[in-house]
Amino acid sequence: MIVAENVSKTFPALAHGQQSHFKALDRISFSIAAGECVALLGASGSGKSTLIRMMCGLARMDAGSGHIAIGSKLALQGNRFSDEIAQTRKITGVIFQQFNLVGQLDVLTNVLVGCLHTKSTFDVLFRRFTEAERVQALECLDMVGLGPQAYQRASTLSGGQQQRVAVARALLKGAKVLLADEPVASLDPESARKVMDVLFGLTKELGMTLVVSLHQISIARTYCQRALGMSRGRLVFDGPIADLTEQRLNQLYGADAQELLMNEPPAVLHVNESQSHSLVSA
Numbered sequence: 001m002i003v004a005e006n007v008s009k010t011f012p013a014l015a016h017g018q019q020s021h022f023k024a025l026d027r028i029s030f031s032i033a034a035g036e037c038v039a040l041l042g043a044s045g046s047g048k049s050t051l052i053r054m055m056c057g058l059a060r061m062d063a064g065s066g067h068i069a070i071g072s073k074l075a076l077q078g079n080r081f082s083d084e085i086a087q088t089r090k091i092t093g094v095i096f097q098q099f100n101l102v103g104q105l106d107v108l109t110n111v112l113v114g115c116l117h118t119k120s121t122f123d124v125l126f127r128r129f130t131e132a133e134r135v136q137a138l139e140c141l142d143m144v145g146l147g148p149q150a151y152q153r154a155s156t157l158s159g160g161q162q163q164r165v166a167v168a169r170a171l172l173k174g175a176k177v178l179l180a181d182e183p184v185a186s187l188d189p190e191s192a193r194k195v196m197d198v199l200f201g202l203t204k205e206l207g208m209t210l211v212v213s214l215h216q217i218s219i220a221r222t223y224c225q226r227a228l229g230m231s232r233g234r235l236v237f238d239g240p241i242a243d244l245t246e247q248r249l250n251q252l253y254g255a256d257a258q259e260l261l262m263n264e265p266p267a268v269l270h271v272n273e274s275q276s277h278s279l280v281s282a
């Protein structure tokens with residue numbers, strides 16, 4: 001479902017007052033099968049967000065890089081967007097740490113934003129949505145446990161609820177691939193658990209592919225079977241999350257590994273795959 005081949009990204013930088021460059025991604029290659037749930041791990045600055053931005057087609061790679069394909073369509077090739085990028089963007093939903101909701105609009109309208117790519121500029125400007133779109137958006141809100149909040153202003157929701165609205169928006173878009181960039185980093189443990197339950201439960205139920213960058217190892221261990229581990233722009237681990245030994249965590253996080261493990265919240269209970277998403281409470 002996702003293939004990355006030889007992905008590199010260099011940013012301009014200053015070193016000792018001189019123009020220089022900084023390699024944020026260095027020849028990254030991996031492939032992810034449909035339906036997989038993969039944790040993207042690594043210390044701050046290791047390149048996780050940059051990689052996610054490439055996968056969702058928000059940024060270009062270096063000239064001479066390989067390619068990124070989503071759902072057998074080419075998104076990026078070398079330093080250019082592919083002709084097929086509209087198709088890869090259409091099936092890719094992105095969830096950021098900072099929810100990206102419009103606070104003064106109601107929750108339902110924020111979800112309806114997920115279908116903007118199917119509408120004309122005129123409809124978008126005047127927020128003209130069909131009854132069918134509204135019904136579908138309400139269904140998506142129900143799926144993340146927020147049906148009753150549909151007509152509340154988005155700004156009145158808690159952080160965890162706002163993140164679930166972002167998930168509902170990706171569902172309405174009909175995304176087959178979900179890329180989540182630190183979706184629970186700013187949430188308390190209980191809200192984080194609810195958001196991860198929704199993300200994990202729905203992606204399993206709908207057969208979506210999930211790549212989620214996380215700072216909390218315990219959350220990654222609870223929900224994901226596989227991890228990609230980044231260090232200084234390089235992919236240094238790709239395998240079952242159970243194989244992430246202390247030695248490998250030291251490689252990923254360096255001197256911060258011990259502190260990170262000591263500050264980990266207790267592992268949350270693994271959501272039962274047969275549990276319905278309707279169990280999620282507001």
Ligand SMILES: Nc1ncnc2c1ncn2[C@@H]1O[C@H](COP(=O)(O)OP(=O)(O)OP(=O)(O)O)[C@@H](O)[C@H]1O
Nearest residue numbers: 011012022024042043044045046047048049050051
């Ligand atoms: N637009 C940019 N210009 C210059 N450098 C950048 C730019 N974007 C990212 N970088 C650098 O690239 C490196 C990787 O950044 P990135 O945000 O991908 O890391 P990350 O692993 O997601 O970190 P965090 O976990 O803190 O979000 C960092 O050193 C960052 O400063």
